[in-house]
Amino acid sequence: MARKARQSRPQLVCVIADNSGSMTGAKAQAATAGIREMLLRCQTTGPRGPDRSYFRLVLIRFGTTAAVDERCNMTPVRQIDADSISVVGDGGGTNVTEALQLAFDGLQRYMAEIIEPHPEKVEHPVPLVLLFSDGYHNGTGDPADVANKIKSLAIEGDAITIATAGVATDASEGPDEGLLRLIASPGCYFPINSVGALTQFLAEVGSSGASSPSEVAKLVERLRLPYKG
């Protein structure tokens, strides 16, 4: 049976945003625009009404440390003001492990407390995780190990999908593509070489309602076409 979001079974989207110092400027603005656009698209999906969100959002920003945005902590999207969301690029380093661990802790609780006892579990959309970064992990631990724990969480065999984007839009060192490919579900890594493409990736994948790696991979493949923004 197809997994489809409804008011009674909204899809959880978890955005893990690189807020390190190298993201300052155009990249942070593009990330902000992408998350806001994603949020607005999610808000306008499904029948209108403040209590009818078809999506919930978790937003985790990471720099030297990682933190969940309390306004976006499993919050129904129609309760979030898009204008209040931003990525600035003032977080210092790039601690991907801590960000993924925060995501895993929340997702594990969500799967156990919300999904497992849910009467519509069979049709419930699987959570979707988006992570973007423009640099190399410089915290402790192996991010790929934590990503594998996230990807092992599943609803009746349908695993959580992680889509990653490596942001390389300027002359700086560039993302750790190898790591981001390991973190991503199969086919779900997207190389970003323009700020517009980062906005597009976040907006389109985040609001797609995709519930499996193959659905996300098809989207990512389509996005790989030359960005026409």
Next chain:
Amino acid sequence: MQEVGGVAESRVREMVDRFRHQLESSGTVCAESGEIAWPGGRLSIHTDFGPAEQDKDMNQDSVVAWVPNEPSRIQCAITVADGVSSSFQAEIGAQVACWAALAELVGEVADFDNMCRRSIDAAGNAIGGLADELIEDAERFRPASEFASTWKYTLREGLLLQTTLMLAWVEGDRLNVVIVGDGGAALFAGDPSNSRATLLGGASPETNRVHALGPLNRRVSAFDYCGRVEFDGAGVIALFTDGIGRGVGSNPSELFHECVSGRQGARELIEWLVKERPSEFEDNLTLALIGRD
């Protein structure tokens, strides 16, 4: 609970009353549910919220029928609309589109292509005009429950008042049909016990995207169906929104058998569907029948 903000009820009433007055100056109008006679037989229309357990608050479909008072080139006409469920005040879009298209069709008879184009454009322009009023004073019309960011996005992307639209009318021995969106029609000709069904329009199973009129699509470049079919002997035409269309399947005769035989009208069939097959017809349900004796 009705959402506050957006197009006011009084504004909608004002528009609908104007179109109603135009139509009633030359004929009899039936809206939402009822039966009226036309020179060739009977019209039967009904729209219903549908099964209770569905993800909607209200009926976003609309249907209006018209029959002339005097002999006329147009012997009867019907419009059916289905508001896009994610679109703000789509039920208003559906209602206004129906009335505007019908008033334009009946107002000035021309050749087939022109009548299709002008009627559908009238509906699009009516919707667009309402949207323009909201955009001109956006903050005043913002619903209390919506953030300014969401409301601005809604207006910018035209995510309001969007609707599909079907228009059908009988001229002599022909049925004329024009469809924008996923509404469908079925023509049953011949003996009711053995009538052939010709399907026109209808939802495409390949895509969830629906073609619709809206503030950013006031003048559609192409119709989803536009044609004329013979309707010269006994028979029944059924026009329906996709709530019914998706359950019609490949054998519409089976579903509409009682309607084709004259034993059921639109209301009876819909009430039966809601009661007996709610999971297959889990949507707003609208049906218009044109029966020819």
